[in-house]
Amino acid sequence: MIILNMSHPVILLLMLCATVLLIFLAQEIKKSFVAAILLFGYLTILSIHVFQLSTISEELNMFVPTLQKCIIIDFVFVLISFFSYLWVDDIEAKAKGKKVISNSLNWLWKKV
Secondary structure, three states, X not given: OOOOOOOOHHHHHHHHHHHHHHHHHHHHHOOHHHHHHHHHHHHHHHHHHHXXXXXXXXXXXXXXXXXXHHHHHHHHHXXXXXXXXXXXXXXXXXXXXXXXXXXXXXXXXXXO
């Protein structure tokens, strides 16, 4: 079984750098689809880890703690990418002069 170990510090640092750079790119070009691609990628990795954890065999039980850590890290990255998508979508809507349907996260944007 091949496991993408997201809990390894080097991989975690590389994923964090890639996430920050893609969010910065999305914010600079004012296109929310870049953040949406990032969100879709992290959701795919999360579903792969959950599938691996649910179908793990008895002789590979030593990988269960690693997969559990990876799932927690995946949830954090999904949360980061989801909020960044909402943020960049708000920036894109303001740049194009579109009216935002719901301003329910204004309290968050004012603090950012």
